[in-house]
Amino acid sequence: MREKGISKAVISRLPRYYRYLGDLLDSGVERISSGELSERMKVTASQIRQDLNNFGGFGQQGYGYNARVLRGEIGKILGLDKVHPMIIIGAGHLGQALGNYGFDKNGFKVVGVFDINPDLAGMKIRDVSVQMLDELPEFLDNHVVEIATLTIPRDAAVGVAEMLVQNGIRAIWNFAHTDLNLLLPDDVVVENVHLSESLMRLSYNLTNVVDGDRKDGHSPDSKKS
Amino acid sequence: MREKGISKAVISRLPRYYRYLGDLLDSGVERISSGELSERMKVTASQIRQDLNNFGGFGQQGYGYNARVLRGEIGKILGLDKVHPMIIIGAGHLGQALGNYGFDKNGFKVVGVFDINPDLAGMKIRDVSVQMLDELPEFLDNHVVEIATLTIPRDAAVGVAEMLVQNGIRAIWNFAHTDLNLLLPDDVVVENVHLSESLMRLSYNLTNVVDGDRKDGHSPDSKKS
DNA sequence: TAGATTGTTAATCGATTAACAATC
């Protein structure tokens, strides 16, 4: 059932393949070779084939890959063929943004939004009403929830995360400024999103890039006009 | 002035060091060794020293590092010692979330917010009023802006990005579902944030992790109760 | 000084790229 020992680097690239394959299908392309895809994505064809062959031979010699089939397979590997009920904790701007994002089409269905601010109680995000955080344990007793998204301040995050784990949550998408994976049991899956760190990387590159000297791994292959 | 050939992996870790050093200072710790820091951050002491020595010897043998000085130095490397005027294009939920995020304390100052929706014109995000996108070129003529944040739909992103570059913008923080760096001149710095890819990674781990078998690079060192 | 811890070189490990036989 499960694939063993796939490196983090490979996993990180799968969603990008998935997106490019979707784009190709949208533009009517049904067949793609690793060579063509490598040109579009600016990665080596070798890497694409190597990555995919971690999971099986999805291509055909002399032909390439069927874009639709390949996308489906990658989707399955990523678990996008299943619906993942999700709650959002923290109904501030970011929580609202994520609630309205449209992840549904990939199977991430927002089934509850929670906050501690009584002023937000009952506010609708799409078709879900904001509930008070103290109703959460009961909610988790009565609903299947796979993923909890944390858009709350850092100081609240650890306590809430522990409460979630107590109540059976095994996957946390964390936007608080702390590394929750270091604090929770090993069988809880955490994806930390540190937006400020992303902005700092941009700042570094902005500060340190000189013309024609890209630091992001993409070679300055040609001088565009 | 500028450091040459620092790998992307090293740069990616700097913001995290910066955050941990800030946390240490907040809890009253002024002195830290690579060994202690490595324990807290779950990385090797060797990596910490190796990383820092790309930029200079910030420590002292037999003593360790002065947390305050080190944080300051990393801040300088990341360009956080300067103010970076920033605009946000797209005043939807995500744009509002970022406008209210509090990046100011790291020097990222929101000086303008733009949208194409007339209903949003004049809406205040912190102390900045939303302006119409067609006012942007004139705005850029009259204001210094370093970073443009794009929180707009994918289909609009490429056109807007090209317009921004035409008007002198050299750094884009992109939240649209497309890889702008592949489409813009090489001297434009782009940081793509693909939230859906982050969620897909979480989904993969959720789908493929079995007890005690973490896929995120952190060893299952002990069975917590 | 003795002890501690850095800075830095060398060794290892893992990931990427190249090459090519297999095969559609």
Added chain:
DNA sequence: TAGATTGTTAATCGATTAACAATC
């Protein structure tokens, strides 16, 4: 079949870790 392109092994490259001399 001939041509194309995969799947996969081997070679290279880069990043991480280990080790230890330098030195505070």
